[in-house]
Amino acid sequence: MGLTKNFAFLVFCCQRYCSMDGEAFEISLLDGEEDRFGGTVVNLMEVESMTIGDFDSKLDVSLKAWKDQGKKGIWIKLPSELSSLVDTAIKKGFTYHHAENEYVMLTFWLPEPPSTLPCNASHRIGIGAFVLNKNGEMLVVQENSGYFKDKNVWKVPTGTIKEGESIWAGAVREVKEETDIDAEFVEVLSFMESHQAVWQRKTDIFFVCELEARTFEIQKQDSEIHAAKWMPVEEYVNQPYHNKEGNEMFKLIANICLKRSREKYTGFVLTTNSAKKSLYCSVDHANLLKETADQASTSLSD
Amino acid sequence: MGLTKNFAFLVFCCQRYCSMDGEAFEISLLDGEEDRFGGTVVNLMEVESMTIGDFDSKLDVSLKAWKDQGKKGIWIKLPSELSSLVDTAIKKGFTYHHAENEYVMLTFWLPEPPSTLPCNASHRIGIGAFVLNKNGEMLVVQENSGYFKDKNVWKVPTGTIKEGESIWAGAVREVKEETDIDAEFVEVLSFMESHQAVWQRKTDIFFVCELEARTFEIQKQDSEIHAAKWMPVEEYVNQPYHNKEGNEMFKLIANICLKRSREKYTGFVLTTNSAKKSLYCSVDHANLLKETADQASTSLSD
Numbered sequence: 001m002g003l004t005k006n007f008a009f010l011v012f013c014c015q016r017y018c019s020m021d022g023e024a025f026e027i028s029l030l031d032g033e034e035d036r037f038g039g040t041v042v043n044l045m046e047v048e049s050m051t052i053g054d055f056d057s058k059l060d061v062s063l064k065a066w067k068d069q070g071k072k073g074i075w076i077k078l079p080s081e082l083s084s085l086v087d088t089a090i091k092k093g094f095t096y097h098h099a100e101n102e103y104v105m106l107t108f109w110l111p112e113p114p115s116t117l118p119c120n121a122s123h124r125i126g127i128g129a130f131v132l133n134k135n136g137e138m139l140v141v142q143e144n145s146g147y148f149k150d151k152n153v154w155k156v157p158t159g160t161i162k163e164g165e166s167i168w169a170g171a172v173r174e175v176k177e178e179t180d181i182d183a184e185f186v187e188v189l190s191f192m193e194s195h196q197a198v199w200q201r202k203t204d205i206f207f208v209c210e211l212e213a214r215t216f217e218i219q220k221q222d223s224e225i226h227a228a229k230w231m232p233v234e235e236y237v238n239q240p241y242h243n244k245e246g247n248e249m250f251k252l253i254a255n256i257c258l259k260r261s262r263e264k265y266t267g268f269v270l271t272t273n274s275a276k277k278s279l280y281c282s283v284d285h286a287n288l289l290k291e292t293a294d295q296a297s298t299s300l301s302d
Numbered sequence: 303m304g305l306t307k308n309f310a311f312l313v314f315c316c317q318r319y320c321s322m323d324g325e326a327f328e329i330s331l332l333d334g335e336e337d338r339f340g341g342t343v344v345n346l347m348e349v350e351s352m353t354i355g356d357f358d359s360k361l362d363v364s365l366k367a368w369k370d371q372g373k374k375g376i377w378i379k380l381p382s383e384l385s386s387l388v389d390t391a392i393k394k395g396f397t398y399h400h401a402e403n404e405y406v407m408l409t410f411w412l413p414e415p416p417s418t419l420p421c422n423a424s425h426r427i428g429i430g431a432f433v434l435n436k437n438g439e440m441l442v443v444q445e446n447s448g449y450f451k452d453k454n455v456w457k458v459p460t461g462t463i464k465e466g467e468s469i470w471a472g473a474v475r476e477v478k479e480e481t482d483i484d485a486e487f488v489e490v491l492s493f494m495e496s497h498q499a500v501w502q503r504k505t506d507i508f509f510v511c512e513l514e515a516r517t518f519e520i521q522k523q524d525s526e527i528h529a530a531k532w533m534p535v536e537e538y539v540n541q542p543y544h545n546k547e548g549n550e551m552f553k554l555i556a557n558i559c560l561k562r563s564r565e566k567y568t569g570f571v572l573t574t575n576s577a578k579k580s581l582y583c584s585v586d587h588a589n590l591l592k593e594t595a596d597q598a599s600t601s602l603s604d
Contacts, residue, residue, distance in 0.1 A: 037447060083392035086406075090385035096401035100422065100503070104388075104398050104406060120402065121423040121504045122465045145339065163424045164497050164505065190570070190583035195466050197578075201402070202423045203466065205507075249581050252573060256583055266568035266584045268492070272551060276499075279551050281492035281558055282568045 029062040030076075037116075039073035040066055044082055045103060055085045059092055067110055073117045074108040123205055124198045125161040127171045130257045131183050131211040137230040138257065139213065141178055144226045153241045154231060156257075158206075166278045168270055171209040179228045180219035183211035187267035188280055190256050192249060208253055210260060210267065233261045331364040332378075339418075341375035342368055346384055347405060357387045361394060369412055375419045376410040426500045427463040428508040429473045432559045433485050435515045439532040440559065443480055446528045455543045456533060458559075460508075468580045470572055473511040481530045482521035485513035489569035490582055492558050494551060510555055512562060512569065535563045 032040035042062075044050070066074055076094065078085055080102055090096075094106040098120040109115035131139040140154035148155060159174035161167060168185035175183050190208045197204035220228040237258050242251040259265050268280040334342035344364075346352070368376055378396065380387055382404055392398075396408040400422040411417035433441040442456035450457060461476035463469060470487035477485045492510045499506035522530040539560050544553040561567050570582040 080392055080397065084389040086388045087386045090382055095382065095403045096406050097403075099398035099401035099406055101397045101399075104401055118500075119426070119462060119465065121426050121500060122463065123425040123427050123507075124421070124423050125425050125505075125507070160421065161424065161505075163421065163503060166495055166497070190573075190581060192582070193468055193580045195468075195578045198420075198423060201465060203427075203463075205425075205427070249574060249579055252581055252583075256587065259587055266586050268570065271492075271554060276497045277551055278495045279492065279554055280494070281554075284568050285558065285561055 027057050027061045029065055030058050032062070032066075032074075035073075035075075037073065038071065039075065039117075040071050041075040041077070043077045044085075045077055045079050047079075047082065050082060050085065052084055052088055056088050059089065063092065063108070063110075072109065072111055073115065074110060076106045076108075077103055078106065079103050123203045125167065125170075126204055126206040127159060127161060127167060127174060128155075128206060128208045128253070129157045129171045129175045129183070129211050130189065130208060130260070131157070131175055131181060131213050132261065133213045133216050133230055135230070136233065136261055138233050138236055138261070139175065139179060139181060139218075139228070140231045140236055141220070141228040142226040144224055149226075151241070153239060154229075154236060166273075167207050167280075168209065168273075168278065171207075171211060175211060178221050178225050180221075181216070182214040184214060185270065186210040186212050187269045187283055189260055189265065189267045190253060192253070208256065210257075233258050329359050329363045331367055332360050334364070334368075334376075337375075337377075339375065340373065341377065341419075342373050343377040343379070345379045346387075347379055347381050349381075349384065352384060352387065354386055354390055358390050361391065365394065365410070365412075374411065374413055375417065376412060378408045378410075379405055380408065381405050425505045425507055427469065427472075428506055429461060429463060429469060429476060430457075430508060430510045430555070431459045431473045431477045431485070431513050432491065432510060432562070433459070433477055433483060433513040433515050434563065435518050435532055437532070438535065438563055440535050440538055440563070441477065441481060441483060441515065441520075441530070442533045442538055443522070443530040444528040446526055451528075453543070455541060456531075456538060468575075469509050469582075470511065470575075470580065473509075473513060477513060480523050480527050482523075483518070484516040486516060487572065488512040488514050489571045489585055491562055491567065491569045492555060494555070510558065512559075535560050 030042045032042045035041055063074075074094075075097070076089055078089070083104075086104060086106070089106050092108075094108045097105040097107040097117070099105065107117055109117060129139070133139070139157065141157055142152070142154060143149060157175050157178045159170065159177075161170040165173070167188070172183060172185055175181050187210050188207050189210050192206045192208075194204045194206065196202075216230075218228045218230070237251075237254040241247060242254050256265065260267070266283055269283045269286045271279045271281050271286045273279075332344045334344045337343055365376075376396075377399070378391055380391070385406075388406060388408070391408050394410075396410045399407040399409040399419070401407065409419055411419060431441070435441070441459060443459055444454070444456060445451060459477050459480045461472065461479075463472040467475070469490070474485060474487055477483050489512050490509050491512050494508045494510075496506045496508065498504075518532075520530050520532070539553075539556040543549060544556050558567065562569070568585055571585045571588045573581045573583050573588045575581075
């Protein structure tokens with residue numbers, strides 16, 4: 001974490017070579033910045049063009065220099081525009097680390113294994129929204145595509161958290177998108193980890209969020225949603241789907257919603273929230289911590 | 303989710319062309335399988351070699367055929383061995399979707415934007431382990447590298463959840479690795495989302511897990527850990543670090559640990575757990591749900 005922060009030194013130098021006719025010439029190393037784990041990061045995002053031959057020779061002398069310097073992990077960030085260089089790096093021993101639309105990140109662990117390079121993003125986060133109206137009914141939908149299509153199962157609005165989005169905000173957004181209902185985040189009731197759920201290897205964490213409806217007239221989103229309505233919680237829980245083999249966890253989640261609608265259930269509320277950080281903790285303690293954040297440890301220690 | 307499951311049909315056909323000398327020849331399309339979202343997945347992981355020229359011409363006729371068929375998202379999974387083909391695909395309009403050590407996944411959204419292709423893994427999951435011994439002291443460490451190096455701050459053992467690993471299991475593993483202490487997972491006390499924490503764009507979710515120590519003699523891991531010991535919870539909370547500006551969330555988390563060590567705190571326990579799924583919910587309701595999983599909805603509705 002934080003690998004791309006706090007680069008301490010810029011590494012840049014040349015290596016002197018002799019051409020076939022004996023004339024001395026220099027091949028410059030690839031520009032790299034040290035990370036704080038003893039590695040080097042070569043960021044080519046701002047480089048508009050580089051020939052395969054140029055990259056090939058620079059990478060050779062750079063790898064030699066990095067090994068001599070005792071470097072550990074080498075990172076090369078290649079923009080889509082330089083996709084012609086991917087093959088050269090892979091052939092020299094680099095492996096893919098991760099990729100986003102506009103770039104691919106390649107790595108080379110120079111010392112003996114095992115590599116301690118940080119792993120790629122490993123999880124995807126989903127939400128299910130348990131939205132109650134003033135009559136204690138919950139918001140349910142049927143979807144146009146995917147697993148539940150044509151199964152006549154009423155489900156809670158669900159969705160995937162976008163990059164950089166908070167769980168509470170994603171739940172509010174999905175409810176608005178699918179049903180046009182404005183709702184306020186109340187708490188996280190439960191969460192479920194499902195392994196090998198994404199690309200047959202990534203883990204999905206599904207947060208069940210309770211929301212309180214602020215508007216009540218449903219306007220369903222036609223592209224994704226086949227039907228949407230308010231439904232008594234008992235009716236939702238007692239759908240045959242929840243009693244089928246293999247659906248035990250969904251039944252447990254449904255029962256948590258039922259409990260929450262009838263009695264106190266101690267979920268995790270949003271305690272503090274800033275642009276970049278959100279902390280969720282037990283509703284029983286959230287207020288005290290919030291009100292006395294500055295003095296809490298002192299007063300608790302008295 | 304589940305995009306790679308349930309492929310319905312194998313798509314394979316040829317297109318007839320005329321060579322320069324008028325002789326008819328055929329270029330076969332790339333093998334692809336339909337996904338259930340109207341797209342096609344071309345998996346080249348088992349293909350040992352393909353020339354750039356061969357790939358280039360097959361991709362041209364395939365793209366034309368897929369467009370004619372009204373296909374939406376096209377996926378090409380290229381193993382490292384075929385890295386020479388990456389450039390060709392990118393030049394024809396594909397973009398990177400994600401990559402793992404052994405492959406890169408490329409996508410092409412054929413209809414009008416916006417693309418509804420599922421996003422890449424977006425999160426990394428970390429844990430902090432609040433481990434108590436029989437005397438009510440907590441396990442703390444100082445690290446050899448990273449942000450806290452040489453800062454003289456005692457922190458809880460932390461780490462990153464590995465691909466396919468559960469939160470509770472990762473917490474137990476990290477404690478064992480860093481201190482050789484055997485501990486049992488008790489509950490999740492809190493969790494914190496930090497945006498742009500990984501690669502300046504991915505979100506980190508940090509789960510604070512309470513564990514109960516089963517062994518008490520610390521053997522620190524030399525490579526990562528500078529020092530490790532048992533410490534009174536108050537002493538941990540009252541470190542100057544927790545009162546510095548910008549560390550408010552860490553102080554809140556420390557105070558949650560202090561509360562937990564002194565009184566009832568309602569965290570999320572592991573309710574049910576299978577090889578692929580783990581459900582965490584409020585400790586107040588976990589036992590009831592567990593014991594009566596089959597009858598819960600009926601009895602609750604009575």
